[in-house]
Amino acid sequence: MAASCCPGHGRFCLILLLAEHKHGAATGTRMPIVHQLGPCSPLADKHGKAPSHEEILAADQPRVEYIHRRVTETTGQVRPKRAAPPSAPSVQLQPTPLSSSAASAKLLASSGNAVGTGNYVVAIGLGTPEERLTVVFDTGSDTTWVQCQPCVESCYPQQEPLFTPAKSSTYANISCSSSYCSDLDIRGLRLFWRPLPLRRPEFRFRCGEDNRGLFGRSAGRMDLGRGKTSLTAQARDKYGVRDRVPGPRPAANARLTPMLTDKGPTFYYVGLTGIKEDGRPLPIPESFFFAAGALVDSGTVITRLPPKAYSPLRSAFAKAMEDLGYKKAPGVSILDTCYDLEGGEGKALPAVSMAFQGGASLDVDASGILYMPKTHGVLYDLGNKVVGFVPGAC
The missing domain is CATH 2.40.70.10 (Acid Proteases)
Known part of the structure; x- marks a missing residue:
């Protein structure tokens, strides 16, 4: 785990333990992360006014309502009715073909997932050559996405330049008839992702070119849910996750x-x-x-x-x-x-x-x-x- 750049401030870390069969041992991957409003965050406005508690909690409510909707859809359990929450941020997606054979139809959809001010961010690398981006990481969603060039309709302001698929030699579209697309709530794309320390070739994610929402100047979202299209699911091939993996606990005090x-x-x-x-x-x-x-x-x-x-x-x-x-x-x-x-x-x-x-x-x-x-x-x-x-x- 990399040391915090601000040792005087509270820190938080996520430990993603997959099973990499290396000499019979199970190893984990640690990602250094920071709160997007914290002093270490590349997205923090160093000269602006920090949001109030009221603003933070108001931004959190759409996230809670999103979770309630998903739980209701999955389990059929009806939650108590509340006053109508603010609309969840909309993410419009469109594939960017690299050749005339690639699909060019515009795919409009809403992610339905609200990202509030309480999120943590992590730095990743996308494409070849690598483009560094700061994204929110989310354990409550299944499909990673980032904003992409060209921005066809609307893109919200972000810290780094938008990811440009045309500059990546390892980028390619996924066919809309593929089994992967059938697993998505909305359509997706495919490219080569090289984050450190976990490198994953042929990583699939969504490329957004018409995006609306409050995402705190992040480039997008890295999804670590348990669904088929998440980073954790796609990493299983590399890390050999099975139903039960013997191995030592990651920490004696866990x-x-x-x-x-x-x-x-x-x-x-x-x-x-x-x-x-x-x-x-x-x-x-x-x-x-x-x-x-x-x-x-x-x-x-x-x-x-x-x-x-x-x-x-x-x-x-x-x-x-x-x-x-x-x-x-x-x-x-x-x-x-x-x-x-x-x-x-x-x-x-x-x-x-x-x-x-x-x-x-x-x-x-x-x-x-x-x-x-x-x-x-x-x-x-x-x-x-x-x-x-x-x-x-x-």
Whole structure:
């Protein structure tokens, strides 16, 4: 894992553990990532005003609504109705033929996937010669895409120049009649992708030439979901992922929980079994969590709980804060349990812990009571079908 360029700031890392059969050992791939609004991000506006909490949470809502729609489509579970959310960003796609034999019909579609301000970004290389691009990485989607030249209709502003397929000697279109295209929610293209440290020839992705949305000046999105068209699925041929891969744990302090693979093809589900406040289990029946499972998502700003789980957590936390002498402050957007911490230096804060199947736990200490801890590594072990939380991994 590369060292952070800003050692004084909280860091976060994603560990993608595939199974590369090298001398009988399973190895993992680590990608250094940064928050797109953080001081290390190449997309951060160093001289502009940072978005407010209200703006961040407002931008997060379309993402949450997108996840709810996808869950409903996959499981048939109907979510409670809410006020109509803002429209999800639209991504219009069109193939760019390199020869007269290539398809030239315009393919219009909407990705339907909202990308808010809470996302992390990673640098990748595309094409030959390599063009470096900064993209959002997303564990809740299945097909990578970037903006491409020529920009036929509309392209949102991005940090680097748009990817130019015509300059790549290893770029080629995919036939619209291919089995790969049938796996997409919208049509896709094919090219040669050479990111480091994971190099993957013949990587398939979508090339967007009519794009609308709020993507934070990123060049596009790298999708790491569990579906057939994601980077993780395409890397299986190279890394030899099987249903079960023996091998050592990636870290002695990794807290592993089984990945629930029967909940849908895209998202990473885990079994949340309970919540503790200062070591005391909250009065939430364990059976309450079993029906739907919990979803680990890289693109959502804050953890969200259903009312039957959030209400006892809020009550216990508020009681503990009152006992410690903290005064309540006005709420911010959907955050209704806020406090004035002025003069509270050195005081303790209540600790929150989330318990998962298999004995794993995620401890949310004072550094991340409202926002998840920033120095945790999140492990996605696709071979062994587990998700892990690694304290201090970054």
